[in-house]
Amino acid sequence: MxxxxxxxxxLGIPFNEKFKQLVLEGIDLYGINYGASRNNNVSLDVFAHAESEAAKRCGAEDSIIVSSGYLSAQLVIQHYFQNFRFIYAPDTHPALWIGQPKPPVMSFREWVDQTVEEVNDSNEPVFLITNSLNNLFPEIFEFDWLNEILPDRRVCLLVDDSHGIGITGEKGEGVYSRIPRLPNVETIVIASMAKALGVDAGVILGTKKIIDKLRTSPVYAGASPPSPGVLLAYVNAYxxxxxxxxxxxxxxxxxxxxxxxxxxxxxxxxxxxxxxxxxxxxxxxxxxxxxxxxxxxxxxxxxxxxxxxxxxxxxxxxxxxxxxxxxxxxxxxxxxxxxxxxxx
Missing domain, CATH: 3.90.1150.10 (Aspartate Aminotransferase, domain 1)
Structure with missing residues (x-):
């Protein structure tokens, strides 16, 4: 053996007998999949219910749930890249890339110091892309350094919490509630739900204003959603x-x-x-x-x-x-x- x-x-969800039973009940109710756009005039209420639950559990105003962590990353990246200068942190996942960026090879702290100085010395809007933690060389990142950015600088922060959601925070809420809320910094957190949460889907967390913008994306409109039966299991599995x-x-x-x-x-x-x-x-x-x-x-x-x-x-x-x-x-x-x- x-x-x-x-x-x-x-969290051992793929082999959890209680969770598997919830999945079977969800499939009995909704079928195996639902291959239609979320913008279809006919939709299932379980999608909105799951998104409301994800936002509440993670401390966000709103959320979008899509079919994979990769899609959650690309939906955000493709929506913002034309209007912002992208700055990648070390070890960002390729799902967050557009083109062939070269994330720096340095410590997270070194990147923070360099980035704060770079943002403060520039007047153009910047899009910062980072992980919430390093799961290879275990380290959980803090984001108090955002307070060092000048208040007149326009910044959007995208944090990948794929290895944190479900297990970090007091109740597994992940990183979203730990990020300072600043008037000049838009915060978006994305995560694969296929790791700790055991659901083949990806989630985007943010303010209602940000999430409403992302729902207008052609990427969102053109993609099929996750399995509704599995999302029902997620809703009922707190x-x-x-x-x-x-x-x-x-x-x-x-x-x-x-x-x-x-x-x-x-x-x-x-x-x-x-x-x-x-x-x-x-x-x-x-x-x-x-x-x-x-x-x-x-x-x-x-x-x-x-x-x-x-x-x-x-x-x-x-x-x-x-x-x-x-x-x-x-x-x-x-x-x-x-x-x-x-x-x-």
């Missing part, structure tokens, strides 16, 4: 999400308590991703039946980036076995390093 500690199903979030946080606290603050492991509180600073950890764990996220990034020809991703479905026994195997791998890595130094 192999144990899997990778992927992005942080208690399930909260239950699984508490399980995830319990698992994260339990696991980080086992591994402690030993050298070679990087993580932050209440976020279920642990970076193992050993390129060979995945090779060590695989024969033990433990599969972690292990791939080369950002250079596909470089050394593997090894991360443990926890979810709410992992048992305490599985987590204890994982911790013991990781600690053993770290000890083995130290011994190998010492042997290499001795032989050199």
């Amino acid at each position: 192999k144990l899997f500690f990778g992927g992005t199903a942080y 208690a399930i999400y909260q239950e699984e979030l508490q399980k995830l946080r319990s698992n994260t606290k339990f696991f980080t308590g086992l591994i402690g603050k030993i050298a070679g492991l990087s993580y932050i509180n209440d976020f279920p991703v642990i970076l193992i600073n050993d390129a060979y950890a995945g090779n060590f764990l695989a024969p033990k039946g433990i599969m972690i996220s292990s791939f080369a990034y950002p250079d596909p020809k470089g050394k593997p980036l090894n991360r443990v991703v926890l979810n709410s479905g992992h048992s305490k026994i599985e987590l204890r076995g994982l911790a013991e195997a990781i600690l053993e791998s770290q000890e083995q890595g130290i011994r190998n390093k010492d042997n290499r130094q001795t032989n050199s």
